[in-house]
Amino acid sequence: xxxxxxxxxxxxxxxxxxxxxxxxxxxxxxxxxxxxxxxxxxxxxxxxxxxxxxxxxxxxxxxxxxxxxxxxxxxxxxxxxxxxxxxxxxxxxxxxxxxxxxxxxxxxxxxxxxxxxxxxxxxxxxxxxxxxxxxxxxxxxxxxxxxxxxxxxxxxxxxxxxxxxxxxxxxxxxxxxxxxxxxxxxxxxxxxxxxxxxxxxxxxxxxxxxxxxxxxxxxxxxxxxxxxxxxxxxxxxxxxxxxxxxxxxxxxxxxxxxxxxxxxxxxxxxxxxxxxxxx
Numbered sequence: 001x002x003x004x005x006x007x008x009x010x011x012x013x014x015x016x017x018x019x020x021x022x023x024x025x026x027x028x029x030x031x032x033x034x035x036x037x038x039x040x041x042x043x044x045x046x047x048x049x050x051x052x053x054x055x056x057x058x059x060x061x062x063x064x065x066x067x068x069x070x071x072x073x074x075x076x077x078x079x080x081x082x083x084x085x086x087x088x089x090x091x092x093x094x095x096x097x098x099x100x101x102x103x104x105x106x107x108x109x110x111x112x113x114x115x116x117x118x119x120x121x122x123x124x125x126x127x128x129x130x131x132x133x134x135x136x137x138x139x140x141x142x143x144x145x146x147x148x149x150x151x152x153x154x155x156x157x158x159x160x161x162x163x164x165x166x167x168x169x170x171x172x173x174x175x176x177x178x179x180x181x182x183x184x185x186x187x188x189x190x191x192x193x194x195x196x197x198x199x200x201x202x203x204x205x206x207x208x209x210x211x212x213x214x215x216x217x218x219x220x221x222x223x224x225x226x227x228x229x230x231x232x233x234x235x236x237x238x239x240x241x242x243x244x245x246x247x248x249x250x251x252x253x254x255x256x257x258x259x260x261x262x263x264x265x266x267x268x269x270x271x272x273x274x275x276x277x278x279x
Contacts, residue, residue, distance in 0.1 A: 078104025
C-alpha cells in the first residue's frame with residue numbers, strides 16, 4: 001500500500017513539474033510581443049499609423065466592396081487590411097518589416113478575419129500587385145513616384161488611394177478629408193486616383209482619323225475628315241470610361257484595348273460611335 005501511495009505521489013509530482021515547465025513556454029511569446037513605436041525606422045519610411053477614421057474614408061472613397069481585392073502597400077500594423085476584411089473584402093498587406101507582419105497576423109486572428117486578411121513580408125518594388133482592384137498606401141511622395149509607372153500599368157479602373165501624399169503631376173481624381181480622431185489632426189487627407197485606359201496614338205472612325213495625346217487621365221487631340229481638322233477638347237478618362245467634345249458633339253464611351261465604343265450626341269440626338277486604334 002505504501003508503495004502504491006509513493007507511486008501516486010511520484011506521478012502527481014511528475015505532472016506538476018511538467019505543467020510548471022510548460023507554463024513559461026506558453027507565456028513567453030506574449031511577454032516578448034513586438035510593439036511598434038510611432039516614428040520607428042523602416043526600409044524606406046518611418047512608421048506612422050493611419051487613423052481609423054482615415055482608413056474608413058479611404059475604403060469608402062475607393063467604393064471597395066466584397067467583389068474587390070484590396071492590397072495595402074506598406075501595411076504596417078495591418079489595420080487597413082483588417083478593416084477591409086471586416087467588411088467582407090479579401091485583402092493583402094505587403095510589409096517589409098517581419099515583426100510588423102507577425103503583429104498584423106496576430107491582430108487578424110484576434111478579429112477572426114484570417115480567411116480574408118493575409119500579410120506577406122516583401123519589398124514593394126519587387127512584388128507583383130497587379131491582381132489588386134483597390135490599392136491603399138501611406139508612403140512618401142518619392143516612393144509614390146517610383147511606384148507610379150507600375151501603378152499606371154495596372155488594369156484600367158483600378159482604384160488607388162493614398163493617405164496624404166501625392167503622385168506628382170498625376171492629379172488625383174478625388175480628394176477627401178476624414179474627421180479628426182485618436183487625438184490627431186494630422187494626416188486626414190485621402191487622395192483617389194483611378195488608373196486610366198491608354199488612348200495615346202492614332203485611331204480611325206466613321207467620323208474621320210483621330211489623334212489623341214494623353215497625359216494621365218486627361219487628353220487632347222484632333223479629328224481629321226476630308227481635309228478638315230476639328231480639335232478634341234475636354235478629354236477625360238475615368239478608368240475605361242472616356243468622354244470628350246469635338247465639333248459641337250459630345251462623345252462618351254468605353255475603351256476596351258484597341259477599340260472604343262460609345263455614343264456621339266449633337267443637339268440632343270445620339271448615334272453610335274466606334275473607333276479602332278491604328279497605331
